[in-house]
Amino acid sequence: MKVKEVANYLESLAPLSSQESYDNSGLIAGNPDVEITGVLVSLDCTEEIVQEAIDKKCNLIISHHPIVFKGLKRLTGKNYVERTVIKAIQNNICLYAIHTNLDNYQNGVNKKIGDLIGINKTEILSPANDVLQKLIVFTPKDAAESVKNAIFSAGGGNIGNYSECSFNSDGLGTYKGNENSNPAYGEKGSRHQEEEIKIEVLISNHISSQVVRSMLAAHPYEEVAYDLVPLNNQNKFEGSGMVGELEHPMDEKEFLALLKNTFKTGCIRHTALFNKPIKKVAWCGGSGSFLLKNAIRSEADIFITGDFKYHEFFDAEDKIIIADIGHYESEQFTIDLIADMIRKKFSTFALYLTEENTNPVNYY
Template sequence: MIVKEVADILEELAPLSLAEEYDNVGLLLGDPQSEVSGILVTLDALENVVDEAISRKFNLIVTFHPIIFSGLKKITGRTYVERVVQKALKHNINIYSMHTALDNVSQGVNGKLCEVLGIENPQILIQKTNTIKKLTTYIPVNAVEKVKDALFTAGGGAIGNYSHCSFTLEGKGSFMPEKGSAPTLGKKGEIEITDELQLHMTFPERLEKKIVRALFDSHPYEEVAYEVITLDNTNPSEGMGMIGMLPEPMKEADFLAMVKDKMKVGCIRHSAFRNKKIQRVAVLGGSGAFAISAARAEGADAFVTSDLKYHQFFEAEESILLADIGHYESEQYTKNLLVDYLTKKIPNFAVALSESKTNPIKYY
């Protein structure tokens, strides 16, 4: 198996097109055509993780956080980033980062956080916009099922928990084959009027090239009439954070104690208690201050995240319990998620959870 094949498997889980614009994801170091001797999964690709990969003879590190976030102007070994890059290049170690691509899928970072905390029926907290497109095309009646099947196979027509979704309208299509054409129907120089169906089908933005290719490959006409538009609809399966319900309401102190235990947290920074039960809970792994207003708007009793600053705790406005559990702590189970996923996808391959400690924050 080569690096690109592993990358393709990871992108089935978290397409890179879902990453935030500021982010740096995908293969950061290495050769996509190199053979993979083993995969080491970590939250941070630090120097001790590269050393571990070398000692275990693994040449692909799959990391959540990107070790290269902004441009490197020099590689002299002066910073921890430069030393990682130097050592990885010297020992032919490939490094692949997922970061916000994995943040923005329902089965990613925040889905795992919900699973660990026992949050049921979680939904995306801040749904992405402008990521759903709609295809409209015109097909002769006898070819409709062939074209629809090709589009469904390419990933079209999936809406939430439903697949094979489409809509058709009957109508008459007209065209006249001109000089140089090779018409499937009709004769050159004569207007042809035929029974057609107008097909509407939505699909994720990231699949546009694949959808259009499937349309052209399956459609019988020499010239395919079609249009693709971007919808304003929010996407219920893509976006930041999640929100759901605990099986039973809990007292605030009991809720924090449960979070502290399940997330293996040394301490929790939190806003003032409101003397109200906690049941509807929002989560966002990593720095989540930007989602406080969304959690409040969605009626969350508590919001579990990290990296809240002093003044951001005031945004609780006595209407929600804010719980800052630490950046590393909020994302720690991402490693387990990726190991489980890769092991299921490539069961007879060496995939391992890194044993190196990468949390830079200590508690006294």
Template sequence: MIVRDVEKIIEDIAPKALAWEKDNVGLQVGSPEKPVHKILLTLDLTEDTIDECINKNIDLVISHHPLIYSPMKSISSADTKGKLIFKLVGNNISLISAHTNLDFTKFGVSYALADKLELKNIKVLKPAETFLKKIIVFVPVDYVEKITEAMALAGAGKIGEYDYCSFRISGIGTFKGSQLSKPFIGVPGELEKVEEIRVEMILPEWKLTDVINAMRASHPYEEPAYDIYPLNNELSEYGAGAIGQYENVISQKKFLQMIKDNLQCEVVKYVDGAQDKIKTVAVCGGSGSSIIHDALNARADAFVTSEISYHSFQQYEGKIMLVDAGHFETEVVILESLANILRAKLAEMKENVQVLVSTKNRNPIKIF
């Protein structure tokens, strides 16, 4: 296995297209062709993390927060980031970042946070929009199943927990090839009328190229006719935050103690909600104040995130319980979760690659 293969696995888990437009995700340092035998997961890349990599013979680090975020005008060993880059390169260690793309995917940061808080029936709080496309292709009757299968395997036709979803309409297709054409049906220069099936399937935009290539490879026509439409449907597997429920109602005090215990928080900041009973809880790992209103609209009793402003606390007091549990504490939970996902995928691929979680992760913020 090489770095490029690991990049592809990360792309399947958390597509780059999900990332915030100003984010920097993917391979940051190293060669995509470098062999990989050991992977280390970390929230932040620090000098301690690199020393850990050296001691454990790590080939590839996957960090949540990007080392290279803003454009760098130079790489100097006198600069903090430059020093880390030099150290990675000097020890032949590659670096991949999975940041906001991992925030906005199912089983990503917010799902891991919800799971850590023991919520059940977890789903995306604010599903993504504008990432869906629809492909419509016109197929001779005898090739419908072959082409539908090829597009499904390439990533089309998935709606929630259902695969191979399509809609089909029969009709008559017409065409007349030039003298240079090589039609599958008919002869050049003559108008042909053929019974065809219109096959419709939806797909995420990052699967579009693969689906078109699969369709073309399985279609008998020299020039397949197909259309691509943008959709504004919600994409339930991707989006911001997560929401779930407890089997039984708990008090605000018990809920706060669970947050402190499960996330190992020294302190949490909060305001009371509309009532003392907590059953439905929304979460967003990292800074999630922008979706407080979505949590309120989803009738959550509480919302757990970090970096909540004074004015947001003031605005929502008595409407929904807001809990600021810390940026580090609400994000570091993804590491063990991601490690388990990667281990399972590598095992399926029969790859002998170790996945470790860094023991050097720490919150740089101290509390007096």
């Protein structure tokens, strides 16, 4: 099993194109064609994590947070980032990160948090925009099924819990091939009329190329007429944060105690309580203060995340409870999530969850 095979699988679930612009997910260091001896999964990538990989004979570290966010102009070992990368390269260890693309994945970091809290029916808090396209292709009637099957097999036509979604309409196509043509129907030099079907399917941007390639390979025409139309629709199955409802309302302090115990946090920084039950919950793993307005707009009773600054707590404006449980605390179970994703697909190499606690924040 090669590194690129695991990377390709993870990116088929959480594509790199869905990461935020500031992020650096994907293979950061190492040869994608190297055979895997073992995989170590961690939240962060540090010198201690690399040493743990060495001790466990793992040559691939998959972390949630990238060790390199910005470009490195030199590698002299002057800081922990450079030292970590140098140590990995010296020991032939590949570094891979799956960060905000996993945050934005419907079954990713935030779904894991919702499961731990006990919320089953969840929705994306801030759905992604400009990530969908419509593929429109015209095909002769007798080839329509094979073309549709090719599109579907490449991932086209998926909408939430439904697959193989398409709209089909009948029409009459015309064409006239020149002396260099080789028409599948009709004769060159003569205008031909063909009963065709117009097939329309929804596709995600990140699979656009592979869907088109698959469609073209199955299409009988020498020159295929098709359109790719960018859509401004929100994709409610991809985006930041989540919101949902508890099965039974909970007292505010009882709910905060649940959070403290579940996420093993030293403390929870929160705004004033309202002395009313909590039913609707919004949350975002890691640093989610940018979603506060979305949480308020969703009419959630509480918003759970990490890294709120002092002045940002005022932005709640007595409309919602902010509960800052800590960055590491909110994302620590991402390690289990990544490991579960890999186990469902691969069983040919040793897989370890880190034993290192990389949280740089301590509580006294």
